Amino acid sequence: MLPTSEKKKWMYENMLVSRFFEEAMEAIYMEGKTPVFNMAEGPIPGEMHLSTGQEPCAVGVCAHLRPSDVVTATHRPHHQAIAKGVDLKMMAAEIFGKKTGLSGGRGGHMHIFDADVNFACSGIIAQGLGPAVGAALSKQMKGDDSVAVAFLGEGAVNQGAFHEALNLAAVWKLPVIFVVEDNSWGISVSKAESTAVKHNAVRAQAYNMPGRFIADNDPIALYDVAGIAIEDARAGKGPTLIEVETTRLAGHFMGDAEGYRPDGELDLLKSKDPIIRMKKLLIDEGVLSEDENLQITLKAQKLVDEAIEFARSSDYPEPAEALEKVFV
Amino acid sequence: MENERKLTIARSMAEATAQEMRRDDDVFVMGEDIGKLGGVYGNTRGLIEEFGSSRIRDTPISETAFIGAAVGAAQDGMRPIVELMFVDFFGVCFDAIYNLMAKNIYFSGGKFQVPMVLMTSGGGGYSDGGQHSQVLYGTFAHLPGMKVVCPSNAYDAKGLMTTAIRDNNPVVYMYHKSLQGMGWLGTEQGATVHTPEEEYTIPFGVAKIVKEGSDVTIVGVGLGVHNGLKAAKLLEEKGVNAEVVDLRTLVPLDRDTVFNSVKKTGHLIVVDEDYQSYGLTGEIIATIAERDITALKASPQRVAYPDIPIPFSRPMERFALPNPEKIVNAYAKMKEQ
Ligand SMILES: Cc1ncc(C[n+]2csc(CCOP(=O)(O)OP(=O)(O)O)c2C)c(N)n1
Numbered sequence: 276m277l278p279t280s281e282k283k284k285w286m287y288e289n290m291l292v293s294r295f296f297e298e299a300m301e302a303i304y305m306e307g308k309t310p311v312f313n314m315a316e317g318p319i320p321g322e323m324h325l326s327t328g329q330e331p332c333a334v335g336v337c338a339h340l341r342p343s344d345v346v347t348a349t350h351r352p353h354h355q356a357i358a359k360g361v362d363l364k365m366m367a368a369e370i371f372g373k374k375t376g377l378s379g380g381r382g383g384h385m386h387i388f389d390a391d392v393n394f395a396c397s398g399i400i401a402q403g404l405g406p407a408v409g410a411a412l413s414k415q416m417k418g419d420d421s422v423a424v425a426f427l428g429e430g431a432v433n434q435g436a437f438h439e440a441l442n443l444a445a446v447w448k449l450p451v452i453f454v455v456e457d458n459s460w461g462i463s464v465s466k467a468e469s470t471a472v473k474h475n476a477v478r479a480q481a482y483n484m485p486g487r488f489i490a491d492n493d494p495i496a497l498y499d500v501a502g503i504a505i506e507d508a509r510a511g512k513g514p515t516l517i518e519v520e521t522t523r524l525a526g527h528f529m530g531d532a533e534g535y536r537p538d539g540e541l542d543l544l545k546s547k548d549p550i551i552r553m554k555k556l557l558i559d560e561g562v563l564s565e566d567e568n569l570q571i572t573l574k575a576q577k578l579v580d581e582a583i584e585f586a587r588s589s590d591y592p593e594p595a596e597a598l599e600k601v602f603v
Numbered sequence: 604m605e606n607e608r609k610l611t612i613a614r615s616m617a618e619a620t621a622q623e624m625r626r627d628d629d630v631f632v633m634g635e636d637i638g639k640l641g642g643v644y645g646n647t648r649g650l651i652e653e654f655g656s657s658r659i660r661d662t663p664i665s666e667t668a669f670i671g672a673a674v675g676a677a678q679d680g681m682r683p684i685v686e687l688m689f690v691d692f693f694g695v696c697f698d699a700i701y702n703l704m705a706k707n708i709y710f711s712g713g714k715f716q717v718p719m720v721l722m723t724s725g726g727g728g729y730s731d732g733g734q735h736s737q738v739l740y741g742t743f744a745h746l747p748g749m750k751v752v753c754p755s756n757a758y759d760a761k762g763l764m765t766t767a768i769r770d771n772n773p774v775v776y777m778y779h780k781s782l783q784g785m786g787w788l789g790t791e792q793g794a795t796v797h798t799p800e801e802e803y804t805i806p807f808g809v810a811k812i813v814k815e816g817s818d819v820t821i822v823g824v825g826l827g828v829h830n831g832l833k834a835a836k837l838l839e840e841k842g843v844n845a846e847v848v849d850l851r852t853l854v855p856l857d858r859d860t861v862f863n864s865v866k867k868t869g870h871l872i873v874v875d876e877d878y879q880s881y882g883l884t885g886e887i888i889a890t891i892a893e894r895d896i897t898a899l900k901a902s903p904q905r906v907a908y909p910d911i912p913i914p915f916s917r918p919m920e921r922f923a924l925p926n927p928e929k930i931v932n933a934y935a936k937m938k939e940q
Contacts, residue, residue: 321735399734
């Protein structure tokens, strides 16, 4: 199932929006945190997990999704949210802790929730999987052909919730896709040190569901495989596990000195930057002209700039709003 | 002070662990990112260099498995120390903690020992959102079978850690992120204090009066002690002489020291960063009410975290967390009555 030229351009544009968003986050996050790094300072406090380098994982899957399809995301959610169509301005405002944010500043960067496009998060490893299975169950019971997608990291595959969720989804033939973004690191612990199998896709066999491995951070190959998986899920054929080999081009979180990374690894990964490769692919294929590339790039940058401007200029919530929305 | 040797809590925890590992080959450490990274909060820094990756074991993100494994190893004669990176993550592995770690001694009629330490971080104040900022003291202290320790400074942190490792029972060692001495967490300076190099222990269940006073007793643990001390300074400007009690351990709880202090001052404020309802504040107040309600000359007050998830946004989080001003206001409210 190969993407049309239009889909390819959509994917590229979304990757750019995601990258520019993360670049903006990186710069703004450091405001007020230099020369002395203190997480509590600056316009964006707290932890910040950037998805720089992992953009293909989100666009290759979300290119197939409708607003009614459900996505549950991880502690590293920005690329997933952007590809799912979460409102960029409100997401930026949420990350700044502003009143205009998706949840009025209650959630923050690790808890992005957008009911309009059915997007939810959990900062606890693998805990997005249960809710994705539940959403898929709900779709199945209602006779709706929508699907659920749960994103997770390769480190999360070693959580009990992963195994329980896969089994449940398989037993009930639920329309859910599990997408493992394998960046080969769980904070400072490498996949080789923490995971007994080379490819997590093989674990699908244990749950009698298809397991697919996508090498080399390839958004087109992922689009193909995810398309088939989602079509099967919509047709009632049950879940699929997809593992994408990807690259974390930043520290685990901002402020991570990455002393554990082998020398030269980051340079090597940066030489395979998926944005540059996607652009080259589209230009080589004649899908994109240099002129169109410039237009798309400017448009993506503008979207991000506007979102940041919106977030910056919005007001903070009143302190006592903290007490609201515990119940509805 | 002569020969002053100021350590952060992180370094004093690592030092106690290293000393115990040198003394006893059965002591080892497991957890996420505790090896090369030295722990997200620095409390295992330098250990892998000295003891190697067999005794300082990085684990997969599999808390149910490695905390359960610590229980098994402890019952089999080892003395594991395991880290749960944020206490907020207890949900994925709580069965291993409160049904296994905390109950197996009892179930075996005391024939099994479970000499393990579960260390875990807590605390907000830096906008890390509602899944990474809780303290949850009450949750752990409520369920029987585990001792619960919560130091407020490096001296206590070292002595309590040594005691915890030598204890034949499971100990939950809860450290507050803003007391660790990690610059990036905006550290409370008062936690970094003189810490002797030699080994020493601090007994569990012995609270410490960190400031003597005659007008009101302020009780807290961890960061709450520092908030209490700051409030005491503010109260002093108003001519009020507050006594500040650091509980140091929640299980066992030194009810006598708290009661005797309240008997002396006649007034009680309990400070807690944990959710207000069903928690530490209620427990301390109930202790006084049960023993002798006439010890209280006014209604006791609590300065706790309201019963809401912790919001990300800075103004809302600051509004919700306890602070010295809230303690001062609680005193004023008590005197109005
Ligand atoms: C249950 C639980 N344990 C530990 C953590 C702390 N933690 C946050 S991210 C992370 C590493 C996750 O690795 P992976 O799943 O590979 O995702 P990545 O960060 O590489 O995107 C860890 C250990 C957590 N959030 N939840």
